[in-house]
Amino acid sequence: MDVHPENDMTGLVLDIQRYSLDDGPGIRTTVFLKGCPLSCRWCQNPESISPAPEIGFRAERCIGCRTCQKACPADAIMFDNADRIDRGRCTACGACAEGCPSRAMFAVGKRYSISKLLEEVKRDAAFYEESGGGVTLSGGEPTLQFDFTLAFLKACKEAGLNTAIETNGLAASDNLRKLLPYLDRIYFDLKIINSVEHQRLTGADNRQILENARMLVECRAPVDFRLPVVPSMTANKANISEIGVFLKKVGVREIGLCPYHENWVTKLSWLGRRDSPPAELQKPLTSEELLSVIDMFSQEGINARSVEGEIAAR
Amino acid sequence: MTTITKQRRALSQRLQHMRRRVIDAPRELGIVRVREVTNAIRNNRDLPRIIQFALGVRETLKKLPIDISDSELIVGKSTEKFKGSALYPELKSDGLIKELDNFNERTSMQFKLTDEEKRELREDILPFWDGTSGFDKWAKQLDKDTDFLVRNLAIIPFNDFQGSTGLSYVDYRKVLENGYEGIIGEAQARLAGVSNGGPEAEDKRAFYKAVIIAAEGVIELAKRHSRLASEMARTAPSEERAKELREIAEICAQVPAKPARTFREAVQSFWFTFCGLQQMDMPMELPGARIDQYLYPFYRRDVKEGRLSREDAQEFIDELFVRFNQVVFLGEYVITRVVDGNSTRFDLTLGGVDRDGKDATNELSYVFLDAADAVRLLHPSVTIRLHPDTPESFFQAVGEVMTNGSNVVQVFNDNVIVESFTRVGVPVEDARDYVLTGCIQPLSGNMYGPSCSVFFNGPKILEMFLNGGKPILSLAGDDADMPSPEYESWEDFYAAFKDYYRSVLERAFSQYRLVGDIQRRDLPNPVLSPLVPGSLERGKDVKAGGALNNASGIALVGNGTLIDSLAAIRDVVYTKKSHTLDEVVGWLKTDFEYNEEERQALRNHAPKFGTCDSRADEIAKDLVDFTDELLLSQPKTSRGGAHVLSMHTEAHHIYQGSMVAASADGRHAGEAMSPGCGPTSGMDKEGPTASMQSVCAMDFTKMAGGSSYNQRYSPKMFDTEQGVQAFISLLKAYFFKLGGQHLQISTVDTETLRDAQKNPAKYEDLLVRVTGYSARFVELTEATQEEIIARSEICGC
Ligand code: SF4
Numbered sequence A: 001m002d003v004h005p006e007n008d009m010t011g012l013v014l015d016i017q018r019y020s021l022d023d024g025p026g027i028r029t030t031v032f033l034k035g036c037p038l039s040c041r042w043c044q045n046p047e048s049i050s051p052a053p054e055i056g057f058r059a060e061r062c063i064g065c066r067t068c069q070k071a072c073p074a075d076a077i078m079f080d081n082a083d084r085i086d087r088g089r090c091t092a093c094g095a096c097a098e099g100c101p102s103r104a105m106f107a108v109g110k111r112y113s114i115s116k117l118l119e120e121v122k123r124d125a126a127f128y129e130e131s132g133g134g135v136t137l138s139g140g141e142p143t144l145q146f147d148f149t150l151a152f153l154k155a156c157k158e159a160g161l162n163t164a165i166e167t168n169g170l171a172a173s174d175n176l177r178k179l180l181p182y183l184d185r186i187y188f189d190l191k192i193i194n195s196v197e198h199q200r201l202t203g204a205d206n207r208q209i210l211e212n213a214r215m216l217v218e219c220r221a222p223v224d225f226r227l228p229v230v231p232s233m234t235a236n237k238a239n240i241s242e243i244g245v246f247l248k249k250v251g252v253r254e255i256g257l258c259p260y261h262e263n264w265v266t267k268l269s270w271l272g273r274r275d276s277p278p279a280e281l282q283k284p285l286t287s288e289e290l291l292s293v294i295d296m297f298s299q300e301g302i303n304a305r306s307v308e309g310e311i312a313a314r
Numbered sequence B: 001m002t003t004i005t006k007q008r009r010a011l012s013q014r015l016q017h018m019r020r021r022v023i024d025a026p027r028e029l030g031i032v033r034v035r036e037v038t039n040a041i042r043n044n045r046d047l048p049r050i051i052q053f054a055l056g057v058r059e060t061l062k063k064l065p066i067d068i069s070d071s072e073l074i075v076g077k078s079t080e081k082f083k084g085s086a087l088y089p090e091l092k093s094d095g096l097i098k099e100l101d102n103f104n105e106r107t108s109m110q111f112k113l114t115d116e117e118k119r120e121l122r123e124d125i126l127p128f129w130d131g132t133s134g135f136d137k138w139a140k141q142l143d144k145d146t147d148f149l150v151r152n153l154a155i156i157p158f159n160d161f162q163g164s165t166g167l168s169y170v171d172y173r174k175v176l177e178n179g180y181e182g183i184i185g186e187a188q189a190r191l192a193g194v195s196n197g198g199p200e201a202e203d204k205r206a207f208y209k210a211v212i213i214a215a216e217g218v219i220e221l222a223k224r225h226s227r228l229a230s231e232m233a234r235t236a237p238s239e240e241r242a243k244e245l246r247e248i249a250e251i252c253a254q255v256p257a258k259p260a261r262t263f264r265e266a267v268q269s270f271w272f273t274f275c276g277l278q279q280m281d282m283p284m285e286l287p288g289a290r291i292d293q294y295l296y297p298f299y300r301r302d303v304k305e306g307r308l309s310r311e312d313a314q315e316f317i318d319e320l321f322v323r324f325n326q327v328v329f330l331g332e333y334v335i336t337r338v339v340d341g342n343s344t345r346f347d348l349t350l351g352g353v354d355r356d357g358k359d360a361t362n363e364l365s366y367v368f369l370d371a372a373d374a375v376r377l378l379h380p381s382v383t384i385r386l387h388p389d390t391p392e393s394f395f396q397a398v399g400e401v402m403t404n405g406s407n408v409v410q411v412f413n414d415n416v417i418v419e420s421f422t423r424v425g426v427p428v429e430d431a432r433d434y435v436l437t438g439c440i441q442p443l444s445g446n447m448y449g450p451s452c453s454v455f456f457n458g459p460k461i462l463e464m465f466l467n468g469g470k471p472i473l474s475l476a477g478d479d480a481d482m483p484s485p486e487y488e489s490w491e492d493f494y495a496a497f498k499d500y501y502r503s504v505l506e507r508a509f510s511q512y513r514l515v516g517d518i519q520r521r522d523l524p525n526p527v528l529s530p531l532v533p534g535s536l537e538r539g540k541d542v543k544a545g546g547a548l549n550n551a552s553g554i555a556l557v558g559n560g561t562l563i564d565s566l567a568a569i570r571d572v573v574y575t576k577k578s579h580t581l582d583e584v585v586g587w588l589k590t591d592f593e594y595n596e597e598e599r600q601a602l603r604n605h606a607p608k609f610g611t612c613d614s615r616a617d618e619i620a621k622d623l624v625d626f627t628d629e630l631l632l633s634q635p636k637t638s639r640g641g642a643h644v645l646s647m648h649t650e651a652h653h654i655y656q657g658s659m660v661a662a663s664a665d666g667r668h669a670g671e672a673m674s675p676g677c678g679p680t681s682g683m684d685k686e687g688p689t690a691s692m693q694s695v696c697a698m699d700f701t702k703m704a705g706g707s708s709y710n711q712r713y714s715p716k717m718f719d720t721e722q723g724v725q726a727f728i729s730l731l732k733a734y735f736f737k738l739g740g741q742h743l744q745i746s747t748v749d750t751e752t753l754r755d756a757q758k759n760p761a762k763y764e765d766l767l768v769r770v771t772g773y774s775a776r777f778v779e780l781t782e783a784t785q786e787e788i789i790a791r792s793e794i795c796g797c
């Protein structure tokens, strides 16, 4: 446990998104915390995985002024490199991002104290109040920065804000339990039931996740399960039917679907990554695929709905 | 979460046909009005101007060729052309004379006229107005310093010669309930009561006589339609149409001469009145006022007595909507730029509170809203008044129309507007009875007051301040390279800027007084005056201060650009002290030619209005407070009213921006400035809630002249019911928790707009909100299209 008084505690925040509508009821502000114990192949926020600050570079914004180079204490900026940053040398100190006039260099991950973050999310209080909205903690995996998450949720509750969390479920059960009093809603990702497949595609074992899922239902926590619908990886007959069986066993009949979007792929290059994802991840989920997943769930007796709304009507 | 699958209501066959016809018809010039008015003056040299005008109007309405087309149920046009503009050279004639040969050919907003008409205008009519129009008289007495500011577009104080004088509260109820015969009767009685002697009594007598003559004209127009309908009924192609024509004949025999007896008569009476009002003052911004209110008693009675169903009423109102599109206005070239894509602003105001402060939303409010959504043409412009007790079902209906991509309505906050009027001395009952006019200008009940009489260009004023009082960029050749001022601190700098800003505005006010004097003397309006309460009672034209309430507005252009520029100077020069003021001004003088790095830093690192950044927001607030004090300290206008502040720009922010040098917010010379009262397009990067909070740092109760605040949303935000509900909550919080005044949104994504630029034919029906008005996207100039595309697309991703 952190020795600092709570308000001095800091967390590493990836992004704060206001007027967020898909992460719980009403108008919300979603705070994305950086760092995740999983590394799903389809992860749409690759910059959220590492628990350390990083530096991003968007070449199309660069005007070639070399301010960054002058600012860099580690001599890590190379103009003749395809990726501008020598990631081996870079200490992610952020000096280049601060100086870059065009924001071609940008800090990925910023430290916030509890009080600063609370002040930030309270700005939209009028909108939460009118819409029944509030604050959602997301990630990465917010429980990875457990002390910060707990302290922040407490602070939100003291400020009278509605709270929600989006979790992948890979956390110590005790920790999850400690968060419950400060949460109005939990969005819990169920990805893959088969443990071998889970290990293969997310890099982690799923026993703890499934146990937590069961535990939350048993203690009547306000939990909603969600499935990231990824072509072939999660959206296959076997997986869907196993999820269906699992849900029925714990006594749940509903699941939210998060359709896969491919537009994260460009973000890889911002982080200096050269790898490109497999072909099936380079295109978006089609509405037919989404419908067929809904269909498969309904054959299992599970009511599945897209969290982004159904297929566009207009 | 349900997905919206609601279908847009289809128009009846008859109306689909009428709608198509009005879209396809070319704009034409009607010249009967200008011929008759000019002749009336020439032939009656000794009569007072107001009587000359009235005679001209009466002759026009007697002689205007009329017709009743195929399936029309509402009849009457304001010109002899199907989709026609009258001409008003008495206001401003120089552009007409110079550009007469171009109207057919120019690339945007063409108008057809025949060679014969052109010849008559060139040889006979326009020479009479050469050098004698109101504008000419004003321009002749312009002093040197003001001329300097005007030709460099720092101030535009002569908008009252270009159509803004139609901004008036109009009491249509008076015609519906008493008929024009009632008005004539009242004028006769008052005429008889004018006591002998004195110039004032003479003026009054002339005024009443003119009112009577003009009213006779409107009656005559209707009677002629009645006779025509009777004739046509005899040879009608079917018995059904013959019956309709006989009904039309009967209705036009009754109204607007006599009180309307039914809903349909009330609608027709309104329309003739509206056509009559078109004969004076180039009233391109004339409101239809609170039409759901004054038509409601007729609607309710007819429905109760079984004469009318809601569907029948809808059909009439749909037709009325289409008919508005037949009234168009010729503008000279500059006007086509500043009102890009659409010069007409006929506003219908729906909902809101009544004079006692109670909710006044009624069934017709829904009927009119539905017509706007189903007809989807540029006119009329529909404004919804909202207040905390607006019925939830109306909120839902409004939210649905705002988000469905029709882009045809805007909303105003009653709480804020009512207070803005009581603050400047308007009785609260009148304040509650406000109507929308022009793009976004509210006018209280019983108020006459062009609220966009004077435009002033904030960023240009800053440019001149930074360059020793001279422009850096000037099409008039006034540009000069002057030393920039030096100040110890931000406080000193800002105080000096405000002094300069004050001196420019004071000059604008004094000029506006001259405009008002010319309006009073040379440009009275005997058609409008009797419909503005106070005028008949006092025997005074509206231009002479006859209305019970008066105001006049000055409109700030480039608010967001001005704030961002000031905030950037404070940040760089006085807070971080990374550069001197002289350096910054140097960049502006060269349009950042050697300073792209600095420009990028200004754009990306300086505080921006619209992101909830107090360093920008407090300047926004302070400038409004300061301007408000300045306005309150001014002498009254020549009509005896207050000057009120407005922040709406039409397309001025683009046109005027094209003549403003680079600005300290990182904007290049000539680029568009910020629209309306809002942030610079694309700079509100924190989403709609942040943008709204920034905007609401300004005290909108100090903006009785109105404001326009624009947002653009991706249609996919509204694919779900949840998205629409979130928007409605957003709107409620913005209005009733933060004190926002106005909102209009365009629901269209960037991809669609880009595609429309490439394939205009595919998108001829695509409407967008510019600032306070809708326009067909494909008819906008490229600069305006780009400004709309640059607006941050709110897409939740
Ligand atoms: S983050 Fe620091 S070390 Fe890394 S490239 Fe930028 S300036 Fe150099």
Ligand code: SF4
Binding pocket: A061, A062, A063, A064, A065, A066, A067, A068, A069, A099, A100, A101, A102, A103, A104, A105
């Ligand atoms: S400071 Fe920014 S714009 Fe300049 S060279 Fe470096 S990355 Fe490019």
